Amino acid sequence: MAPSLPDDILYMICTQLWHQRDFDTLYHGALAGKQLAVPALTNIYRMHDVSPVTNRGSSDVDMSAQERAKITYKARLNQEEVMTMRWAQLWRTIITSALGKTLFPYTRYIRTLNLEDLEELLQDSKFKNRISSMFFDGELAAHKIQTSGPKNTLRLDPGRTSNTLGEIITTSTPMLEELSGKIENDALLRWIPRTPRLRLLNLWYGGALVGAGPLLRQHCHHFKTLSFWAWDHPEADQKFADFLNEINPQTLESLEIFSVASIGAESFLALSCHRDSLKELKLNSINSTAMHSLHMLAGCTNLATLLLTDATNRSVYLKMAHNEIFVEVVAWLTSCKKLRSVTFRNIRGGQDLLTPILLENGIQLTSLELRGYAMADARGFHQALAHQTSLQELQLQGDSDETGEGVATLVESLSQLVNLTDLRLQDISDYFTDEVLGRLARSLPKLEGWYTSGWGVTDAIWADMAMLKSLRRLDMAALSRFTANGILDFILRLGPGNKGLVLEIMMADVDCDLTETEQTTIRETISAQVDGRFVFQLQRDPDVSEYEAESD
DSSP, rough: OOOOHHHHHHHHHHHHHHHOOHHHHHHHHHHHHHHHHHHHHHHHHHTTOOOOOGGGOTTTTTOHHHHHHSSSSSHHHHHHHHHHHHHHHHHHHHHHHTOSSSSOGGGGOOOOEHHHHHHHHHHHSSSSSSSHHHHHSGGGGGOOOEEEOGGGGEEEEEHHHHHHHHHHGGGGOOOOOEEEEEOOHHHHHGGGGGOOOEEHHHHHHHHGTTTTTTHHHOOOTOOOEEEEEBBBTTTHHHHHHHHHHOOOOTOOOOOOOOSSSSOOOOHHHGGGGGGTTTEEEEEESSOOOHHTTTGGGGTTTOOSEEEEEEEOOOOHHHHHHHHHHHHHHHHHHHTTOOEEEEESSOOTTHHHHHHHHHHHHOOSEEEEEEEEEEGGGGGGHHHTTTTTTTTOOOEEEEEEOOHHHHHHHOOOOTTTTOSEEEEEESTTTTTTOOOHHHHHHOTTTOEEEEEEOOOOEEEGHHHHTTTOTOOOOEESSEEOOOOOOHHHHHHHHHOGGGGTOEEEEEEEGGGGGHHHHHHHHHHHHHHHHSSSEEEEESSSSSSSSSHHHHOO
């Protein structure tokens, strides 16, 4: 008999496979023998939340466009049903494991529990009849919660059912570290004492946190990451402030709110209880009340990542309406010496808030995004960009300006950012020409991804673009007049560093359309040269006049 490896070596091997997300090898390892089954299954269920079958996976994985085109509608439906069946079997196995009905205690291996995925399964159109009957068979029949439907019928209540099944699962998940979903308040309060290793909560409704602070303080000493979708309630600000004050101080490292939340001064002040630990703050759909209270975040100066978004674009323009608050906010932002990533989307006067950050010598950004501004109001901001030569990722979206001065100022600063690897310019670059794009290509040798608009762009840019030896994606959303020969010449100059390049031309002039033969030749050439992909699209339908297209 061949000697077997020690158990600790097998665990190390399976852990490495977990890091690589290698489901197939772990699965076959679990089937190989009893000694390997436990470490293999431990790591399979440790990452069950990223399994290819969750949320039905992707039936198009490892299939070419030609293969996908050959699949009939009926075959695709059958394929989707098979994936849904596997998805349902995974969740059923997890739940029955918590009930002690499986050979191995799978739930004890789970580190991440995403009940939103379970709810999506219960809502899926394929989850009915045969699959639903299989899922709720036997011991799960009693946990199927139904509600009244049309014509006095009963239908499954996915939300309440997922919470009920979550109640079962959390009774035997001692290793659970991450919990996500539309979890009800009373359920969360019961589950927290069962999950002493919990470090991340991702909730749908922030109101579920009411009363959870003391429990997290007592039972979950590793808790550090919180996100929720929304909390639009008159008492949300005070209730959230209470929560922040109730959990262990100086422990919260990341807070993200995805949508509308009625938080402001009380919550921002309470975040000072985590001023030393808080490194990431992302506030989407910020309103005018919150903007007025931003200066209350003055104590949170250890931030490395800051995101502010106004989805309505109706927030107050601080510099114009409340300059004294604007000054205090600027003082706070420039005191955050550890800032590395800043994102402002549709924040009125966002360029005015960002300019002092860019000029602060003690701040070295690696990522910056500004959306929803105008070039005409941003000369100072564009000039200040040149000071942040540490930038690796830059996204700018705003109204461009036909005047050469505005474009020249922006291009001059962009040319100084020699460490950029990803550059996305949307609308703000509408008047970039061949000369401008060529200069940027020569100045930014580390670019790996580049999205830009432009005007009247021609084959003159390709020689400079070919100098970008690390370029992996080029999205040309410029009104262009490229030829097949020009594009092919560019592709043939690409080297090993351009492997996998995706070239998209999205606004080609209708007078410079490429024939199907030319497009095929380009696709075959880029595939052979760098294993890349080519996408081509005209500015408008050539069968529709320019006048008709503008009218539409």
